[in-house]
Every structure is written in structure tokens, then in C-alpha cells.
Amino acid sequence: xxxxxxxxxxxxxxxxxxxxxxxxxxxxxxxxxxxxxxxxxxxxxxxxxxxxxxxxxxxxxxxxxxxxxxxxxxxxxxxxxxxxxxxxxxxxxxxxxxxxxxxxxxxxxxxxxxxxxxxxxxxxxxxxxxxxxxxxxxxxxxxxxxxxxxxxxxxxxxxxxxxxxxxxxxxxxxxxxxxxxxxxxxxxxxxxxxxxxxxxxxxxxxxxxxxxxxxxxxxxxxxxxxxxxxxxxxxxxxxxxxx
Numbered sequence: 001x002x003x004x005x006x007x008x009x010x011x012x013x014x015x016x017x018x019x020x021x022x023x024x025x026x027x028x029x030x031x032x033x034x035x036x037x038x039x040x041x042x043x044x045x046x047x048x049x050x051x052x053x054x055x056x057x058x059x060x061x062x063x064x065x066x067x068x069x070x071x072x073x074x075x076x077x078x079x080x081x082x083x084x085x086x087x088x089x090x091x092x093x094x095x096x097x098x099x100x101x102x103x104x105x106x107x108x109x110x111x112x113x114x115x116x117x118x119x120x121x122x123x124x125x126x127x128x129x130x131x132x133x134x135x136x137x138x139x140x141x142x143x144x145x146x147x148x149x150x151x152x153x154x155x156x157x158x159x160x161x162x163x164x165x166x167x168x169x170x171x172x173x174x175x176x177x178x179x180x181x182x183x184x185x186x187x188x189x190x191x192x193x194x195x196x197x198x199x200x201x202x203x204x205x206x207x208x209x210x211x212x213x214x215x216x217x218x219x220x221x222x223x224x225x226x227x228x229x230x231x232x233x234x235x236x237x238x239x240x241x242x243x
Contacts, residue, residue: 001219003233004072006065007031008055008108009082010048011038013184014134017081017206018213019048025214028072032064048188055082056103058111065115074125077217078116080109080156081134085149098148105152106159109133113174118172129172130217133160137180137236140161153178157228164226173225175216179209179231181225199234 003022010019010031020030032036033039043050051064068075075159083105086097113131117195120126136153138146146167156176164174182204183190212231216224 003027003076003217004068004074005029005077006068006075006112007078007079007081008053008061009033009110009180010230011042011050014179014182014206014209015081015194016042016046016081017210018081019025020046021207021210021214024049024079027077030068030072055108058107061108061111062115065112073199074119074123075116075128076128077132078112079132079213080112082108083134083136084170087143087145088145088151089145093145093148098151101148102152102155105149106155108160109156109163113167116171116172117167126169126171127220129167129170129176130170131163131167132213132216133174133176135160135176135178137178137230137232139155139178139228141236160228161226169226171222172221173216175224175226176228177209177212178228178230178232180204180230180235182206182209192194197235197238198232199238202233204231206234 004023005027007019009015011033019029030049030051034054036052039050039052053060053064055061084101086101087235089118090092133156135156138150139157139186142150158177160174167174184206190203208231214228215221
């Protein structure tokens with residue numbers, strides 16, 4: 001089955017890996033991103049459809065979804081991947097900065113899921129649907145200075161299980177993936193100890209997250225619902241005492 005897929009924040013990093021994975025599977029894939037240069041390059045290289053969208057702009061994101069419904073007819077899979085990080089001391093973090101992180105990382109999950117539900121109600125389609133939200137292990141772990149990011153990912157965690165119940169009558173499952181350390185920055189040089197920190201013996205890659213995304217989106221995996229699945233090489237189960 002050629003599924004219709006939409007990924008937010010798909011121009012690079014984990015999002016790009018997810019877009020590539022669904023295209024390789026043979027699905028029809030569209031994605032949005034604020035980065036027009038990388039977005040156009042990714043679309044051309046992979047064979048996906050790109051929309052330049054600032055997800056903090058409610059009208060722009062909703063307009064993108066409506067165009068997809070018009071051109072594709074429906075969406076079978078929605079991947080809410082877009083996210084930014086902003087780590088700075090609490091006393092230096094402004095209210096505007098805090099709001100911007102939530103408007104980027106959390107609010108789009110609600111907006112896109114709501115629009116998909118409204119579309120499905122209008123069309124009467126209850127055959128198959130998947131929503132995957134990108135969370136983070138920081139929904140349950142924190143460091144000083146991560147208030148905005150941790151709050152946004154905690155919200156994704158809670159919104160995921162609420163959406164799973166609300167969308168159950170439409171046969172849309174809603175799950176989240178909580179990545180750990182994923183190597184997405186080319187300028188980041190990994191050390192041997194970075195890999196060895198993980199029980200799996202390595203830092204993660206976007207493909208690790210993409211494979212989990214593909215798995216929960218398989219039609220037969222409808223009994224996985226309302227869950228946040230940690231993909232972190234075992235790092236969060238390691239007990240750590242400073243030397």
C-alpha cells in the first residue's frame with residue numbers, strides 16, 4: 001500500500017532520516033520546514049514534496065495541511081518531528097523564548113492532529129491512521145537550564161496519550177518516540193567515551209529513529225497505542241554515580 005505521509009521539520013537531522021525511510025518504502029511523502037534551502041535540497045535528492053512553513057505560524061501550518069488534503073485526499077501517517085532546543089540559565093531565559101520553544105515543539109502536535117481528526121470526521125474515513133510524535137528522553141530527565149525544552153517534551157509525552165484516546169474512534173493510533181543522543185550535527189566530533197556511555201556501544205543515528213517510526217506505522221501494529229517508546233541505546237537505564 002502506498003501511504004500518504006506528512007513529516008514536520010523534515011529538511012535535516014532526524015526528520016530527514018524519517019522522510020528518507022518512508023520514501024524508500026515507496027510511500028508518497030511530503031514534509032515542511034522553515035529552512036527553504038535545505039528543504040528544497042532534501043526534496044530534490046530524496047523525491048519528496050517540500051513546503052516552506054514556519055510552524056509557529058498557525059495559519060501557515062494549517063494552510064499547509066489543507067493543501068495536502070486537497071492534493072493527496074487524506075493523510076495516512078502524520079509525523080510531528082519539528083523541534084528546537086534552547087538551553088540557557090533559567091534567570092536568563094525570557095518569557096518570549098520559553099513561548100517560542102513551546103510554539104515550535106508542542107503546539108504543532110495539537111494543531112496537526114486536530115486538523116487530521118476534523119478531516120477524518122468530514123470524510124468518514126476510519127480505516128487506518130498513524131500519528132507519531134517526536135518526544136525526547138528529557139521528558140523524564142533534566143539538566144539545569146533546560147526548562148523550555150523539557151517542558152515542551154513533557155507536553156508531547158502527555159499530549160500523546162490524550163490524543164490516543166480522543167482519536168481511537170477514528171482508528172488512528174498515536175505514539176511517541178523518545179530519542180536519546182542522536183548524532184545529527186556534522187561538526188560534532190564523537191569520542192570513544194561518547195559511544196561507550198551507551199550500553200549499545202554507540203551514539204544513535206537518525207536511521208535508528210526512522211526504523212522505529214516505520215515499525216509503529218505498520219498496519220498490523222495497531223495494538224501499540226498511546227505509548228512513548230525510548231530509543232537511546234540503553235542510556236536512561238544506566239545508573240550513574242559521579243566519581
